[in-house]
Amino acid sequence: QTTTPSDLESNADHPKLMLTSKSVDDIKSALGSVPLFDKSLERAKQEVDAAMAEGIQVPIPKDMAGGYTHTQHKKNYAALQKAGALFQITGDTKYAAFTRDVLLAYAKMYKSLPRHPQERSYARGKIFWQCLNDANWLVYMSQAYDGIRGWITEEERQTLDNELFRPFADFLSIETPQFFNRVHNHSTWGTVAVGMIGLVMNDDELVDRALFGIKDDGIDSAALDNDGGTIKKEGQKSGFLANLDEPFSPDGYYTEGPYYQRYAMYPFLAFAQALETKKPELKIFEYNGGVLIKAVDALLNLTDADGEFFPLNDGQKGMSYQTASLVSAVDIAYYYGNQDPRLLSVALQQDNVQLDATGLAVAQGIHQGKAQPFIKESMLLRDGAKGDEGGVAILRANYEGGTMALVMKNAAHGLSHGHFDKLSYSLYEDGEEVLQDYGLARFVNVEQKNGGGYLKENTSWAKQTIAHNTIVQDETSHYKGIFKESSKHHPEVTTFETSDPNIQVVSAVEANAYPGTEFTRTMMMVTLDHHKKPLLIDILNVTSDSNHKYDLPLYYKGQVVATNLDLNTPPQLSPLGTKAGYQHIWKEATGIPSTENTQFTWLDNKKFYSATVLTEGKDQFILGRVGASDPEFNLRRDPMLIHRRNNMKNGLFVQVIESHGTYNPVTEKAENAYAAIQNIKSLASPQGYTALELTLQNKDRYAVIVVDSAFAKAQHKLELSNSTYTWKGTYYFKQLKN
Amino acid sequence: QTTTPSDLESNADHPKLMLTSKSVDDIKSALGSVPLFDKSLERAKQEVDAAMAEGIQVPIPKDMAGGYTHTQHKKNYAALQKAGALFQITGDTKYAAFTRDVLLAYAKMYKSLPRHPQERSYARGKIFWQCLNDANWLVYMSQAYDGIRGWITEEERQTLDNELFRPFADFLSIETPQFFNRVHNHSTWGTVAVGMIGLVMNDDELVDRALFGIKDDGIDSAALDNDGGTIKKEGQKSGFLANLDEPFSPDGYYTEGPYYQRYAMYPFLAFAQALETKKPELKIFEYNGGVLIKAVDALLNLTDADGEFFPLNDGQKGMSYQTASLVSAVDIAYYYGNQDPRLLSVALQQDNVQLDATGLAVAQGIHQGKAQPFIKESMLLRDGAKGDEGGVAILRANYEGGTMALVMKNAAHGLSHGHFDKLSYSLYEDGEEVLQDYGLARFVNVEQKNGGGYLKENTSWAKQTIAHNTIVQDETSHYKGIFKESSKHHPEVTTFETSDPNIQVVSAVEANAYPGTEFTRTMMMVTLDHHKKPLLIDILNVTSDSNHKYDLPLYYKGQVVATNLDLNTPPQLSPLGTKAGYQHIWKEATGIPSTENTQFTWLDNKKFYSATVLTEGKDQFILGRVGASDPEFNLRRDPMLIHRRNNMKNGLFVQVIESHGTYNPVTEKAENAYAAIQNIKSLASPQGYTALELTLQNKDRYAVIVVDSAFAKAQHKLELSNSTYTWKGTYYFKQLKN
Ligand SMILES: [Ca+2]
Ligand SMILES: [Ca+2]
Ligand SMILES: [Ca+2]
Numbered sequence A, B: 001q002t003t004t005p006s007d008l009e010s011n012a013d014h015p016k017l018m019l020t021s022k023s024v025d026d027i028k029s030a031l032g033s034v035p036l037f038d039k040s041l042e043r044a045k046q047e048v049d050a051a052m053a054e055g056i057q058v059p060i061p062k063d064m065a066g067g068y069t070h071t072q073h074k075k076n077y078a079a080l081q082k083a084g085a086l087f088q089i090t091g092d093t094k095y096a097a098f099t100r101d102v103l104l105a106y107a108k109m110y111k112s113l114p115r116h117p118q119e120r121s122y123a124r125g126k127i128f129w130q131c132l133n134d135a136n137w138l139v140y141m142s143q144a145y146d147g148i149r150g151w152i153t154e155e156e157r158q159t160l161d162n163e164l165f166r167p168f169a170d171f172l173s174i175e176t177p178q179f180f181n182r183v184h185n186h187s188t189w190g191t192v193a194v195g196m197i198g199l200v201m202n203d204d205e206l207v208d209r210a211l212f213g214i215k216d217d218g219i220d221s222a223a224l225d226n227d228g229g230t231i232k233k234e235g236q237k238s239g240f241l242a243n244l245d246e247p248f249s250p251d252g253y254y255t256e257g258p259y260y261q262r263y264a265m266y267p268f269l270a271f272a273q274a275l276e277t278k279k280p281e282l283k284i285f286e287y288n289g290g291v292l293i294k295a296v297d298a299l300l301n302l303t304d305a306d307g308e309f310f311p312l313n314d315g316q317k318g319m320s321y322q323t324a325s326l327v328s329a330v331d332i333a334y335y336y337g338n339q340d341p342r343l344l345s346v347a348l349q350q351d352n353v354q355l356d357a358t359g360l361a362v363a364q365g366i367h368q369g370k371a372q373p374f375i376k377e378s379m380l381l382r383d384g385a386k387g388d389e390g391g392v393a394i395l396r397a398n399y400e401g402g403t404m405a406l407v408m409k410n411a412a413h414g415l416s417h418g419h420f421d422k423l424s425y426s427l428y429e430d431g432e433e434v435l436q437d438y439g440l441a442r443f444v445n446v447e448q449k450n451g452g453g454y455l456k457e458n459t460s461w462a463k464q465t466i467a468h469n470t471i472v473q474d475e476t477s478h479y480k481g482i483f484k485e486s487s488k489h490h491p492e493v494t495t496f497e498t499s500d501p502n503i504q505v506v507s508a509v510e511a512n513a514y515p516g517t518e519f520t521r522t523m524m525m526v527t528l529d530h531h532k533k534p535l536l537i538d539i540l541n542v543t544s545d546s547n548h549k550y551d552l553p554l555y556y557k558g559q560v561v562a563t564n565l566d567l568n569t570p571p572q573l574s575p576l577g578t579k580a581g582y583q584h585i586w587k588e589a590t591g592i593p594s595t596e597n598t599q600f601t602w603l604d605n606k607k608f609y610s611a612t613v614l615t616e617g618k619d620q621f622i623l624g625r626v627g628a629s630d631p632e633f634n635l636r637r638d639p640m641l642i643h644r645r646n647n648m649k650n651g652l653f654v655q656v657i658e659s660h661g662t663y664n665p666v667t668e669k670a671e672n673a674y675a676a677i678q679n680i681k682s683l684a685s686p687q688g689y690t691a692l693e694l695t696l697q698n699k700d701r702y703a704v705i706v707v708d709s710a711f712a713k714a715q716h717k718l719e720l721s722n723s724t725y726t727w728k729g730t731y732y733f734k735q736l737k738n
């Protein structure tokens, strides 16, 4: 059962990635007195014990995601990462022996393995169909190896170093530069994998390769990955530090969006933790303005009230900060940041900590009663390495018993996982979507659905503009749906004002999506006296050098309750169009406005919602549903309401969205089933100004004025309908006297 | 503030409906020592105080359900019912004075009130658009009046007796016999209202009228109500006791289904409680085999794991035993039944008790720790006054961590709220629908949706056979959708065997839905060794004197994951048919079976489900979706899979349904995403027997044999594929040796 440490020097050198001999000592002396740590340790033991009970299974790689070999190799690295830590913390050699034996089984197989038989990746792995998963494997297995490298024999160490890990690192880097040498989440995993195993083996060459990339990689600048993303721009830096410079903005926003950020955070932080131990001179947690800690805060804020990430760009809904990589992120941010007590309440919800000094600190903080609620506030997360490429705006209203959140994507394209959705937004009430972003078209790890990979409808539908709550010109996506074009530009956020929680405003301008046309969209989240929940006022100005057709969809959910539209339902359903996502929409009805205000009320999650829309003479509405041109039933049959205007040069789209009532199926009471807004009126106003009057059902009236960014000045004065308005700043909102 | 009791005799006589002077004393002395009672009292005070703060509002009746006057009059009776009890229990005269003042306001208005201006009811009320709501009003107001009648002045008493309550009782009965003199939930409310106010006013004539109905009502036997239900059959008895005889079966099943039973239970039980006090010689709780207490038990069992009622017939989903009428039902059943401790755990979930002796007993039982879990078991609830009109079968599997429930409607039509759905079923996992019954097409109390009333799609869609998980011949509903025909017949339940929880079986025969054709459907809920969750085996035998086309729908929910069908999706969607509900289905795809077993896997609520269906040469499948011919968007866009067979005389439909896996969007793990069943084979067998062989993915094989009811005998012996099978009873299920 026991094996004598074979090499004292090597033993003293380990562990060093997540654990150190000092943190191991600290943990050992705290065991039994810090409940959340003890619980997390116990859970890890159960997991690893269960894996050990199934025996050593290292099959020849064969399957796609969801299949047996894929799943087993994932299970192996998940179990061994924990086994390495368990050996260090408990001293039980069964964990070390199991880790050694599994790794030796990999070593036996590895060198003779060809690339994976599944050929669909631009960078095929050996253990998995894509190098990305191989890199995941190496990141976790580096930690497993770190746990036992001081305990195994010199001969075993030579075998694992030379037959498994060094070839593995070379394979992921110099043998697959198109994977390793990018600025992309793939390369983050790749560089971290190589760097971590380099640290474990004291191999400085590997660590340098990880930090700074490969000099001459021979990558063709025209090459693309499976998502159609550019592999590498001319002259671009590579390596871990370049990956830390570029995709994060100064506010910690990761340009691919929170779903990919959540995935990328783990390697960033795990490697940073190891570097902080082994290369403290890098001051990695202060790097680039302390961006790593800021990124954790940004990520926690990019969630709904349940902690589920906003599905900006390619994001699978339901992913949340309960995920394991966020447990690490929260623990590391707490420990290496400034012990923000709000992080402790997130850790409490996660009900789990890392098995290292950071997890111990968090569990101790909680045990000492230091946790503070993590109340999410409004914020602008600027995009771009310099923070000058637009940004994601979040407006939140926290009222008694609930919260509403608007997330508006005024950011850069988002690399290969970006969507063509400039100025689009989603709206949440508590943990539920009110106006949704479709998310991605993929069933991650569901083998039956294209091996768990992206479905073709991700490109033909989910990425297209019409799949989003934003404006489409001439049935064509922004930037014609061309990734390269969209990547060259970004909107400008011209106003972001949230200091008055009752009147919060964001404005952004998109001038490049359709050459010759400019969109200015202002969204106001306004809480009135007698309404606890806010109104959302959406004002979209279009100016163009020519006439075009426009569509503005509203992705509501649930059932239609009422509308004053004159509805016409066709006897047969046809797709709304032929391209740019329109081929995926069934046209269920057309609606002609009956007055200058169209109202549309729906019931979802036992709540009544309404949109009140300012309409013009020849406006049309379309009640559509996703699902046309979908031979494999890959798409959800979600509904939408499209506001269509033909042949417009310059013009205005205005809508007010409200959550106004509730339905209780037990008492069968419908409370406030009618919209509070009765009327929106557009007031004649000078160039540069958009002026509206809102009238509520209770006859209260409000004036809303927004100023075009080109007409910004310190002080504004306007005569409208016999009243004089004066104000400072880019917008005006005030109740009118009756 | 205080008023001297004006009439001692009358004072001593009150209260007498829900409270008595003795129970008031008991309650007073228990106050402060029984937490759930105190909490319920406190909640009632808050409700009534809030209503009093809004002042006396007795508007002239005008609106439909959901509108102001309708809602206000409902609020009034809800508040006053509690105010009467609060006055008795607390002695605070503010409650008595408010009750008196509101009632006097009604008295001032009542006699000159015409029938309600909304004309759509077959029995228009005065306060509300239909007498049903007026009867609700009188039931609750009788209790309110009972609380204060001993406290007000003789003059006030004369005013209320003669200007309000006696005219109100006459209006509901002799002036509206088509409402009062039926066997129908409307008449239950009507008779109870008249009986209760009769008891309050010591008016024996009213009490007799309530108990035994009106002799010569002059009702035309051809008359119909708004739902198309017959008002009264020739020679039918009427009055409260007739309503207690007829709709309840000896098992306590109410033929209209649980949604209406829940609504009817309150007047039944409230009046029974009053009768038990004032007319103990009736022994009302022993009446008809103690059916009232049995009915409460039946109702609690007709729910999913959340306590939500199965939406048999016209039932609005989401209604549950949390509803106020079930609080009363549970309390009364506990007190007047045999103090079943399982009822206490339901009361705990309700978190509320009645403010009377029954509620006090329940709260005390809970406080004394007597509550036992209410574990729902399999049961057959026979239908019909004599229990010989088929029945609703419930099969349940309670396994570690969950429960599955099958509810199969082999019952009588269900009066005017019945659906044409013989042998149909729904399947639940925990609190969620797996295979749904559509329920009703109505948004109760949502004014915008047809004033909260039934939508026309309730008749054209929700009641039709194709809207259910049962078989349709020649695109025509059972009994051609004719209520009168369907009401003449009922299926026979030929097997109901649940003594082995691992092999539970129900069989039923329907021989009249299509003359010349007989259906025998057997559903088995089978738990195999290595599968905690049960398989559902559905075997449907058709014998006919001629060739017909058949459709068997499967109302799954969620997203399609995989199928081995050869799918063909049309470029345009058309309705599946022109009548009998088919006009409401969009044909999204057709599927041709690729082998003798069709598999269809879907993902819903993070779980993987599959149907494996035995198919024949020319079988077809249709992937459909509800929503065609729906100009007002009244229907949910729910999907279904229809198994279609053309031109069949005699034949067999077999499918196996499983809940086999889970998807976790946080870990992104898909566990057991594939069906456990690999193959269903039909074995050649002699007349009267249906024999199948099931093969699992793990190669285990099972024999399933069912015996036609016409071939029932004590002992069966069969040679099949070189094996001999002997068994007793109507079915055989056993693992085969490999
Ligand atoms: Ca998007
Ligand atoms: Ca998205
Ligand atoms: Ca039904």
Ligand SMILES: [Mg+2]
Pocket (backbone or CB within 6 Å): A304, A305, A306, A308, A430, A431, A432, A433
């Ligand atoms: Mg959520």
Ligand SMILES: [Mg+2]
Pocket (backbone or CB within 6 Å): A311, A312, A313, A314, A419, A421, A437, A438, A439, A440, A462, A463, A467, A468
């Ligand atoms: Mg999107």
Ligand SMILES: [Mg+2]
Pocket (backbone or CB within 6 Å): B304, B305, B306, B308, B430, B431, B432, B433
């Ligand atoms: Mg439920």
Ligand SMILES: [Mg+2]
Pocket (backbone or CB within 6 Å): B311, B312, B313, B314, B419, B421, B437, B438, B439, B440, B462, B463, B467, B468
């Ligand atoms: Mg139904």
